[in-house]
Amino acid sequence: MTSKFVKLLAIALTIGVVAAACGSDEEEAPAAAPATTAAQVEMVADGSLLDTVQARGTLHCGVSGSAVAFSETQADGSVTGFDADYCRAVAAAVLGDANAVKFTSLTASERFTAVQSGDVDVLIRNTTWTQSRDTDVGMDFGPTTYYDGQQLMGRASDGFTANSGAADLEGAVVCTNAGTTTEKNVSEYASLADVNITLKTFETSDEYWQGFIDGACDISTTDGSALVGRKVKQQPADEEWVIFPATPISKEPLGPTYGQNDSKWADAVNWTVYATIIADEYGVNSSNVDSAVQEGELGRLLGGDGELQTTMGLSADAFHQVIKQVGNYSDIYNRNLNPVGLYREGSANAGWKDGGLIYAPPAR
Numbered sequence: 259m260t261s262k263f264v265k266l267l268a269i270a271l272t273i274g275v276v277a278a279a280c281g282s283d284e285e286e287a288p289a290a291a292p293a294t295t296a297a298q299v300e301m302v303a304d305g306s307l308l309d310t311v312q313a314r315g316t317l318h319c320g321v322s323g324s325a326v327a328f329s330e331t332q333a334d335g336s337v338t339g340f341d342a343d344y345c346r347a348v349a350a351a352v353l354g355d356a357n358a359v360k361f362t363s364l365t366a367s368e369r370f371t372a373v374q375s376g377d378v379d380v381l382i383r384n385t386t387w388t389q390s391r392d393t394d395v396g397m398d399f400g401p402t403t404y405y406d407g408q409q410l411m412g413r414a415s416d417g418f419t420a421n422s423g424a425a426d427l428e429g430a431v432v433c434t435n436a437g438t439t440t441e442k443n444v445s446e447y448a449s450l451a452d453v454n455i456t457l458k459t460f461e462t463s464d465e466y467w468q469g470f471i472d473g474a475c476d477i478s479t480t481d482g483s484a485l486v487g488r489k490v491k492q493q494p495a496d497e498e499w500v501i502f503p504a505t506p507i508s509k510e511p512l513g514p515t516y517g518q519n520d521s522k523w524a525d526a527v528n529w530t531v532y533a534t535i536i537a538d539e540y541g542v543n544s545s546n547v548d549s550a551v552q553e554g555e556l557g558r559l560l561g562g563d564g565e566l567q568t569t570m571g572l573s574a575d576a577f578h579q580v581i582k583q584v585g586n587y588s589d590i591y592n593r594n595l596n597p598v599g600l601y602r603e604g605s606a607n608a609g610w611k612d613g614g615l616i617y618a619p620p621a622r
Contacts, residue, residue, distance in 0.1 A: 306571070317345065318359075320372050322364070326487025327340060329341040343590045343593075347530050351576045356580075400513050401532060408440055408482065410507075411470075412499070413476075432456065432479055434460075440480055444479050481512075482501065486501065487600075513531070514531065534580065536618050537587075558622065588602070
């Protein structure tokens with residue numbers, strides 16, 4: 259058994275994690291992680307998780323299942339959304355089949371333990387990359403797929419406007435997910451403004467949103483994208499919900515998350531994301547990828563001369579399949595996020611040539 263997998267298994271056996279949608283949870287007492295089985299030990303001992311997933315034939319992907327436009331479990335059990343499509347993209351790259359995914363809906367407090375125990379291979383669940391998660395918690399992070407930031411939402415009838423700020427929170431009951439640093443962020447935000455708030459937390463997003471709808475909370479706070487989605491889907495016809503402040507109170511880079519010290523698996527996940535970005539830069543999408551010119555950087559990426567996918571343990575056309583079956587970055591973004599009013603133009607999620615932060619290293 260290689261030392262890196264001994265380390266991975268040791269982490270899985272000894273560390274439990276309670277974390278949630280934004281930031282790290284260093285203030286929470288760790289929960290015990292589920293015991294690693296002998297079968298799991300045998301599977302990871304012989305190689306990368308990439309080998310295990312390919313032998314299994316199915317990608318186990320952890321999602322929220324209740325994050326509007328990012329991962330929503332439908333009545334028929336299917337999962338839709340931006341995060342869900344990136345699960346499919348990884349399956350297309352690794353297995354050649356975007357539908358070879360088993361989705362697992364995880365609460366904020368369950369998600370990292372699920373990675374450590376091997377219940378999921380990758381977590382694509384509105385999860386913020388932070389220093390403590392990258393070190394103390396024992397996660398590794400892939401490329402940021404969505405740049406977000408924490409904001410707040412209140413009712414216009416309570417006097418809140420788009421220009422409201424911390425000073426307007428005096429005496430407010432603020433609701434969010436339990437065990438997250440959204441709690442810490444909003445507490446610090448209020449403390450710096452010397453205002454008093456009452457913080458009320460709930461285990462699941464659906465619970466705390468119901469609390470907001472029922473009037474148990476004056477304010478809801480989480481990632482701005484989640485506020486936008488919930489406003490579109492759940493705002494009552496006789497109310498106006500207002501998101502503020504215009505500048506988020508935190509940085510929330512969201513993207514794939516997986517166990518530490520498995521570079522082969524990390525490369526497969528990371529370059530799946532990069533492939534969607536590079537194809538987007540060339541204007542290659544699901545409708546024209548079959549006729550794309552097989553030369554230069556794009557040609558290499560799609561499996562032409564000089565391709566590097568086979569050295570990664572993937573098929574030469576792995577990323578061709580990603581684009582054909584799932585799409586490029588704009589395809590994935592636009593079909594899932596545009597319907598709730600989230601657009602790339604003018605945002606951090608625009609491409610780097612358009613003033614945004616979405617950028618990929620070269621495929622060479």
